[in-house]
Each structure stands twice: as structure tokens, then as C-alpha cells.
Amino acid sequence: MNQGNNEASSDALPALLATSTPPRKRRKLSGRAFYESLGSPKMILAPMVDQSEFAWRLLSRSFMTNESSKNLLAYTPMLHSRLFTETTKFRDHHFQPTRAGLKSPYKDEEIPAVSDLYLDGNPSIDRPLFVQFCANSPDELLEAAKYVQPFCDAVDLNLGCPQGIARRGNYGAFLQEDWNLVYSLINRLHQDLDIPVTAKMRILETNERTLEYAKVIVSAGASIITVHGRQRDQKGHKTGLADWSVLRYLRENLPSDTVIFANGNILRYQDIDRCLKETGADGVMSAEGNLYDPTIFAKPPDVGDDGREYWRGRDGKGGYRMDAVFRRYMDIIYKYVLEKPSPERNPLFLSSDAPGRNTVQPQQILINESVDEQPPRKKQKRANKQTKPTSPNLLSMQAHLFHLLRPLVSKHTDVRDALARSRAGDILAFEKVLQMVEKAVQKGLIEYDLDPAKFEIASELNAVTEEQKVEDESKDESSLATVRQCKRPWWVCQPYVRPLPKEALQNGSLTLSKKEKQKLFDGGTILKDGDTGLQRKGLSEREEVDEADGVPHAEIPKQSMVCG
Numbered sequence: 001m002n003q004g005n006n007e008a009s010s011d012a013l014p015a016l017l018a019t020s021t022p023p024r025k026r027r028k029l030s031g032r033a034f035y036e037s038l039g040s041p042k043m044i045l046a047p048m049v050d051q052s053e054f055a056w057r058l059l060s061r062s063f064m065t066n067e068s069s070k071n072l073l074a075y076t077p078m079l080h081s082r083l084f085t086e087t088t089k090f091r092d093h094h095f096q097p098t099r100a101g102l103k104s105p106y107k108d109e110e111i112p113a114v115s116d117l118y119l120d121g122n123p124s125i126d127r128p129l130f131v132q133f134c135a136n137s138p139d140e141l142l143e144a145a146k147y148v149q150p151f152c153d154a155v156d157l158n159l160g161c162p163q164g165i166a167r168r169g170n171y172g173a174f175l176q177e178d179w180n181l182v183y184s185l186i187n188r189l190h191q192d193l194d195i196p197v198t199a200k201m202r203i204l205e206t207n208e209r210t211l212e213y214a215k216v217i218v219s220a221g222a223s224i225i226t227v228h229g230r231q232r233d234q235k236g237h238k239t240g241l242a243d244w245s246v247l248r249y250l251r252e253n254l255p256s257d258t259v260i261f262a263n264g265n266i267l268r269y270q271d272i273d274r275c276l277k278e279t280g281a282d283g284v285m286s287a288e289g290n291l292y293d294p295t296i297f298a299k300p301p302d303v304g305d306d307g308r309e310y311w312r313g314r315d316g317k318g319g320y321r322m323d324a325v326f327r328r329y330m331d332i333i334y335k336y337v338l339e340k341p342s343p344e345r346n347p348l349f350l351s352s353d354a355p356g357r358n359t360v361q362p363q364q365i366l367i368n369e370s371v372d373e374q375p376p377r378k379k380q381k382r383a384n385k386q387t388k389p390t391s392p393n394l395l396s397m398q399a400h401l402f403h404l405l406r407p408l409v410s411k412h413t414d415v416r417d418a419l420a421r422s423r424a425g426d427i428l429a430f431e432k433v434l435q436m437v438e439k440a441v442q443k444g445l446i447e448y449d450l451d452p453a454k455f456e457i458a459s460e461l462n463a464v465t466e467e468q469k470v471e472d473e474s475k476d477e478s479s480l481a482t483v484r485q486c487k488r489p490w491w492v493c494q495p496y497v498r499p500l501p502k503e504a505l506q507n508g509s510l511t512l513s514k515k516e517k518q519k520l521f522d523g524g525t526i527l528k529d530g531d532t533g534l535q536r537k538g539l540s541e542r543e544e545v546d547e548a549d550g551v552p553h554a555e556i557p558k559q560s561m562v563c564g
Helices: 031-037 054-062 081-086 088-094 138-151 164-169 179-192 207-220 244-253 269-279 288-292 322-338 362-372 377-386 397-404 406-411 413-421 427-450 466-474 480-486 501-506 514-521 541-548
Strands: 043-045 072-075 129-134 154-159 197-202 224-228 259-263 283-286 310-312 318-320
Touching: 031 259, 054 072, 054 322, 081 088, 081 129, 081 138, 129 138, 138 154, 138 179, 154 179, 179 197, 179 207, 197 207, 207 224, 207 244, 224 244, 244 259, 244 269, 259 269, 269 283, 283 288, 288 397, 318 322, 322 397, 322 427, 397 406, 397 413, 397 427, 406 413, 406 427, 413 427
Parallel strands: 043 072, 043 283, 072 129, 129 154, 154 197, 197 224, 224 259, 259 283
Antiparallel strands: 310 318
16 A cells, blocks of 8 residues: 555555465454454445445555555445355356355365465455345355355445345345344354354434344344444435434443444545544444545645645645546556556646646557547447456446546546446546546646636535524535535545435425425435335446346346445
8 A cells, every 4th residue: 555645656556465375264253352353443445336346445445554554444345145155157256356266165174375366355455354245044144154254354244225126135224124034144154154243234213223223233243233324214315414323322322342333424534533433433434435535544645745646725625636546546457457567657747747748648649549449339349248347346447437537527528428438348448538537637737726716616605604504513404514525626536415305305306295295304214115216227237247147137236326
């Protein structure tokens, strides 16, 4: 890992196997002793469907120092336990700890050779790591967990996924009516697995009910519980704010040695410490905040140490540049996934550089030409179909970049269109998008120097009445305060601030019945179970690959959805 205020090159990324040792059977710890054996991490990268894969985890770690990166615990994307045990292709396409794949679980005395270690759970660069499964059968969950236990530090049970597919499949947050089954799932792993089991849950309708549910999970043997401070029906446009007071209540009423991770409302680095103080949790998990800004866990550099990757405005506010993060992401894909050198690149542009400086490398120009001169669309589609990649790291790239570049592509529609045309495995197409992003950022930096006020938050956002300040402080009536805190120029990584349900209702993006409206304005939640609040047409590339392999996509939550 390397400090984010110095521009990174692919050579600065850690070697894949340089310090790896074969995984060995460890003495099983539990509870706080287990947590402390990991270094008591305070920052947690959440499990996200097809979006917390190896390359993204490594990108998130890469902006931290070597020392602080050890304070980051990461989760894999949620995996379906039954499909994981039934289908070799599903395992190969979603979890890649060895080059040979996972044909069968390793026996007690077996350990993989160092030379066979690959990406997921690699001891040199991808630890600590928890693997998350959804399940409703203790036998299936144990069988799936035995495949991954040599390559992770714990197995996590998803009890928080609120999607309709989880209701139909009877897993995730829809197990919270069956506490006996929840106990059996966790206790089976606690008794029969070589590594600890943990669980991620949502809050219930009352503090007292949530506490009783948490006690069941802990008594079953969960070494750590992650608590998402939203109820099951808070999702989509009706997500609203997580309730940290419930997490504080759990902290004060569960045994003091219970390890609790808090999840919800983490949009920027400063929120992590605030959440730790307000909830009393041991660690803080970020999901959607990390998707839009993978540098969220990195402490901003000191003033004067910004370098080329970090931008700071005249008001002192700043963030990591999108072109810098995009470059690092590409370098990780080249080095670890494609296992070939990155193209040589010029340093990122600074407005203090010599006038007329050209940031495009000669070989990059050739890349542009080769992309522009591709064969007609029909032939290209046929070729892509024949060579469609199955690596989860390649299949997730487009979705990640739409999150990362959201403010930029809303302004530069040519970048949006080029990214939309980029297909998994077409690295030249993504290189072209990177060049377009670098040029756009260069233009934005020059424009900022000419007229900084043009990029500052609109005056109507800064003109706050005393009444609005009271509303903003309550954090449940308006998202304007959060926008004021988080808004940056479009070339800087920044969180996406969702309108609160009342605001979504007012601006027409949310439609409710009279009964639902009344419940919303009375302070309740209003989404029916099984309604995601979002509609998406077609399949992602990840889902297309699964479908081609005979894996029914209807059983798996949608890509980019944060499950629980």
C-alpha cells in the first residue's frame, strides 16, 4: 500500500505472492479475542453484490498507508451458499483464491501450495477478509463455508438483504421471523467450522425487539455482529437515514465483550469517527459510500502534501481526483487480474505545470486509434460473445466506474457514452475512457483556476435560514446540510447524497398511497416487503455470464445493490 498523497505507479503496488505463506489451520478464537487477533480493525468495507470483489478491495486499501491499511477489514460480495456448493463454475467465477479453482473443500491436513495462491484472501494483500454467504440450510451453509475457510478469517451470514429476491428465496433479512433457523445456521458453523462465524443484521421495529434478536445471534456463536441501522423496508427511494440510537442502545445492553460493527450513514471519512463516538461500536462499515468514493477510508493528506492525486480548493475542501483513482484501479487490473504491465503514463496534470504540456502518451494515441477502428458492431458483438471473460474483477468494472464517475459523466456525456459501450474484458475501451477522463479533469482544473467561484456550491445552498439549520441538525428533514458538507467539483470523488423519502415524495420521484404518506409523515417506514424501490431492465454482464453457465439469475440479488 502507499500513501495517497504521492502518485502511485503499478510498480508501487504490493507483489502478489512476495510475502505469502500457505494458509495453515489456526487455533480457533471467538468474540473479542478473535477481533483483537485481527488487530481490532475500526474500518470495514461492506459486502456488496458483485461490487466488493478483490480489485475493488485492493483499490480501497491502496490509498491508506501500510500501517493504516491493516486497520481495514473487508468482506467479499454476498455469495449464495447453495449455488456455491452445487456449481463449480459459480465458485470459479465468484471466488478465486487459487489458480486451480475450488474443485472440492480442502481436507483438514491439506493446504494449498504457495505457488497456487491467487487473488481472494491472498495473505500478502487481501487480509483480513470475511466471506459472506446467504443461506437457509445449515448443511448447505457449512458445506459452502468449508470451501472458503482456508482463505479467509471468518465466514459471515447475511441476515440483512432486503431485496424481493431474498424474500422469495427465504434468506437475508427475511429470516428475521424465524429465530430458530437463524440460531441453527450460526451455531452449526460455530460448532463445526475451523474459523469463527459472524453475522450482519438489520434493526427491527423496536429497540427491545432488536436487542432480543441480537442476543439470539450472539448466543448462537456469532463472534461479531454487524448492525445496519435501517429496518428491512428501508430501501430504494425510501431508504432514509440509519438510526444510530438503536446501535447505541445495543452497545449499552449487550455484554461488554460483544463486538459490534455499525453500518449506515457513512458517506465520508469524517463520518467514521463520529459514528464510533455516537454508537460506541467497535468498528464502522461503509457500503454505498465506498462505491462512490473508494478513498473513504484514507485520511486526507496534510495541507501542502496534496501531490497530484489529491485536489484541494481555495476553501480548504478537497478530495482524491477521479482520474487518479481510475488510474490506480486500471493498474490493479493490469497487475493482478491480467498479469501484464500497465501502459507507461505521464504524471497527472497540475495547473502549475508548464503551459501546453501534452498528457497523452504516444502508445496511448495508438490505443485510441485501435479502439476507434474496431470492426462493425455486429462482428464486434460476435467476437465479444466468444471471448466473454468470467473474472468477477473484469465483470464489475463498468458498474464501478459509473459509480466513481457519477458527477463527471453527468456533465461530460461523451465519457458516459464511451463507458456505456465498454464491455468486460475490453481493456482498450476502458483505457480510452481513462484518457477521456484525464482530459476532462485537466480542463476542469484549468477552468477552476480561471474562475473558482463557478465551482463552489450554489449560493442557494449556502443561504441557510435559522429554521433550516434546526432542520439540518436533526438530520431527518433535509439532505441539504449533507450536500453542503460533501459537495465537491465534479472531478473529485464524492458521495452520492440520496434525497430523503419526504424530499423524494415532494420532487415526484416517489409515489405513495394516502395511507403510506401518512405513515411517512408520522415518522414510520412505508415500503412493502419485496419491493426494492428500484426498477432495472435487462441483465448486467455478471448476470449474463451466470445465466450462460446455467445459474438462474433470478436467485441472485442484482449487481450494485447493497444487501443489508
